[in-house]
Amino acid sequence: MIIPLLKGLGLTLNRFFSRPITIQYPEKKLPPSSRWRGIQYFEKDEQGKTKCVACGLCMIVCPSQCITIETAEDEEGKRYPLTYELDASRCIFCGYCEEACPVGAIFMGKNYEWVEEERKPFLMNTEKLLEQKKFNP
Amino acid sequence: MQLLFLLIEIILKSVVVFGCLMLTVAYLTLIERKMLGHIQVRYGPNRCGPFGLLQPMADGIKAFFKEDLVPGSSDKVVFVIAPMISIITAICLFAVIPFGNEFTLPGTSWVVKLRLADIDVGLLYIFAVASLGEYGIILGGYSSGNKYGLMGSLRAAAQMISYEVALGLSIVGVIILSQSLRLTEIVRLQSGGFWHWNVWYQPVAFVLYIICGLAEINRTPFDMPEAESELACGFNIEYSSMKFALFFMAEYAHMIAIGAIAVTLFLGGWQPPIPALGFIPGVVWFVIKLFVLIFFFIWQRGTFPRLRYDQIMKFGWKVLFPLTIINLLITSLVVSLK
Numbered sequence: 513m514i515i516p517l518l519k520g521l522g523l524t525l526n527r528f529f530s531r532p533i534t535i536q537y538p539e540k541k542l543p544p545s546s547r548w549r550g551i552q553y554f555e556k557d558e559q560g561k562t563k564c565v566a567c568g569l570c571m572i573v574c575p576s577q578c579i580t581i582e583t584a585e586d587e588e589g590k591r592y593p594l595t596y597e598l599d600a601s602r603c604i605f606c607g608y609c610e611e612a613c614p615v616g617a618i619f620m621g622k623n624y625e626w627v628e629e630e631r632k633p634f635l636m637n638t639e640k641l642l643e644q645k646k647f648n649p
Numbered sequence: 650m651q652l653l654f655l656l657i658e659i660i661l662k663s664v665v666v667f668g669c670l671m672l673t674v675a676y677l678t679l680i681e682r683k684m685l686g687h688i689q690v691r692y693g694p695n696r697c698g699p700f701g702l703l704q705p706m707a708d709g710i711k712a713f714f715k716e717d718l719v720p721g722s723s724d725k726v727v728f729v730i731a732p733m734i735s736i737i738t739a740i741c742l743f744a745v746i747p748f749g750n751e752f753t754l755p756g757t758s759w760v761v762k763l764r765l766a767d768i769d770v771g772l773l774y775i776f777a778v779a780s781l782g783e784y785g786i787i788l789g790g791y792s793s794g795n796k797y798g799l800m801g802s803l804r805a806a807a808q809m810i811s812y813e814v815a816l817g818l819s820i821v822g823v824i825i826l827s828q829s830l831r832l833t834e835i836v837r838l839q840s841g842g843f844w845h846w847n848v849w850y851q852p853v854a855f856v857l858y859i860i861c862g863l864a865e866i867n868r869t870p871f872d873m874p875e876a877e878s879e880l881a882c883g884f885n886i887e888y889s890s891m892k893f894a895l896f897f898m899a900e901y902a903h904m905i906a907i908g909a910i911a912v913t914l915f916l917g918g919w920q921p922p923i924p925a926l927g928f929i930p931g932v933v934w935f936v937i938k939l940f941v942l943i944f945f946f947i948w949q950r951g952t953f954p955r956l957r958y959d960q961i962m963k964f965g966w967k968v969l970f971p972l973t974i975i976n977l978l979i980t981s982l983v984v985s986l987k
Contacts, residue, residue: 517953524688524952534691 549607549620552598552636553644562638563617566593570609570618578602579609593638600626601634623647654759662765666743674901675705681947688951712894720887722794731792732888732895735785739902741778745771746909747833749919749931763919763932764833771832772824775910776817779865782903783809786867789896790884801883804873804958808864811965812871816861818973822854822980823847823914836918843922848915853976855915857969859945862907864965866900869950871961908942909935916942 535542544550554562566583584594607620621644628634636644679694679701686693694701719725749763768774783805790802826847827835839846848855864871873883880886885896912918916938919931956964 520952521949524948527690528684528688528948528951530690532687532691536692 544622544624548622548624549605549610550624551600551621551626551644551647552603552609552618552641553621553648554638554641555617555619556642556645562593562596562642563615564593564596564613564638565615565617566591566596567614569612569614573608573612575606575608576602576604596638596641598636598641599634600636601631619648621648658759658761659765662761662763666748666765667740670740670743670902670905671898673905674898675709677901677905677943678708678897679704680943681950684944684947685951688948709894712891715890717890717892718887720794723887724792724794727788727792728887729892731785731789732892732899733785734788735782735899736895736902738778738782738785739899739906742775742782742902742906743909745774745832746906746913747836747918748935752930767831767833770830772820772830772835772914775906779903779906780809780813782899783865785896785899786884789888793884793887795887797880797882798884798886801873801880801886804880805867805884808867808871808873808961808965811962812861812864812969815857815965815969815973816865818970818977819854819857819861820914821977822851825977825980825984826850832913832918836913836920839917840920842924843917846915846917846920851915851976851980853972854980855911857973857976858911858915859942861969862911863946863949864961866903866907868900868904868946870953870956872955873958873961904943904946905939908939908946911942912938 554564557563566581568581568583571577571579571581578599580595580597582594583591585591605620609618610620618641623644626634682704683693683701694704697703697707719728744765745768747764747767751760751762753760786805787802787809790798790800790805793799823835824830827838829835829838835847863869867873885893888896912935919935921927921929921931921934
């Protein structure tokens with residue numbers, strides 16, 4: 513009866529003198545998994561504009577209906593999103609928008625850190641989505 | 650004039666002992682969290698100041714500024730008095746513990762004794778006051794007007810009665826050996842190297858004392874009164890703010906007291922382990938021995954799971970109690986035959 517107790521004490525003493533395996537979070541970060549679905553970003557085309565052609569597939573497929581798009585055409589007859597609004601506070605990060613996108617414009621990013629004190633800033637427009645690109649090289 | 654000096658000396662010693670005790674209690678919480686953290690292969694608190702050294706201050710400030718709730722269905726007077734009983738008795742224990750030998754104040758012929766009181770019945774005083782501390786827990790749980798609190802205090806009462814017997818009997822062997830209840834006398838008889846310490850003459854009693862002591866102060870393998878998983882904190886469930894902090898401080902002060910009594914009775918008190926090391930002050934040896942024991946208390950907390958209530962009762966009455974009786978019989982037989 514005594515020997516298992518001493519064994520346990522030995523094990524904890526051994527652990528006590530081993531190095532902690534904790535990652536000190538804000539200073540050091542673990543890379544997210546390769547399949548991680550974080551905050552979305554827009555892929556840029558050659559002119560630095562969004563690749564999005566405003567087809568509206570992501571808006572249709574979105575289960576939480578957090579995407580709203582207003583379509584417009586430029587002088588060459590090319591469609592582009594006049595307003596592209598993604599409510600990140602309602603998004604469930606399912607990744608359907610990325611799957612549905614036919615032109616490879618919207619992607620799920622790797623960024624998972626976003627804190628605000630009110631809800632308004634969570635409404636992402638085209639500029640914010642393009643900005644998110646910098647977290648996803 | 651002599652009387653005035655004596656008064657000043659007593660007041661100074663009390664202040665120093667109280668201050669050191671409270672500082673140790675505060676940092677013991679940090680030491681415990683750090684140690685448990687490292688046992689669980691993580692760091693423990695390290696955000697407040699370098700190595701988390703300001704964490705006890707932060708905890709203290711938090712405890713002061715939290716809302717002080719008194720539940721409507723509680724027995725209000727007892728509810729307020731209970732934490733006070735707990736902390737006062739815990740601090741009172743340190744009045745008789747000899748921290749070190751006496752020394753002459755440099756430049757004068759004034760002899761300073763490094764203990765607050767050197768009474769003839771020191772050991773008896775310790776056991777009387779230590780048992781009083783349990784009233785704080787029992788009354789605190791009972792007066793909360795909460796079922797979990799009541800359960801916790803019932804368990805505390807049952808556990809105290811069971812383990813007080815074995816705790817008291819385990820040190821009777823030491824009293825027989827040293828023929829005295831005066832703590833300084835017990836320490837003096839253990840002088841001259843670690844092979845004279847009582848732990849070699851009373852090894853079973855030492856182990857039994859440590860186990861019963863842990864049960865007496867409700868520390869982890871025996872922390873029935875505040876079993877987190879079953880009683881949602883037990884006796885202190887309704888306490889908040891400074892009242893809770895007082896219970897918390899009392900628990901840690903009790904832990905230091907149990908360690909200090911064990912050092913005094915079994916590990917030679919302030920005596921150095923080898924007589925050649927006598928040039929180091931006795932207080933240092935006392936503190937080193939005390940912290941070795943406290944290290945063990947925290948270490949075993951990180952190792953052993955909590956016993957079930959019936960297991961604790963069985964262990965107390967069917968294992969520890971007979972063992973202490975046998976130890977006592979053998980000791981008295983050997984002493985009387987010598």
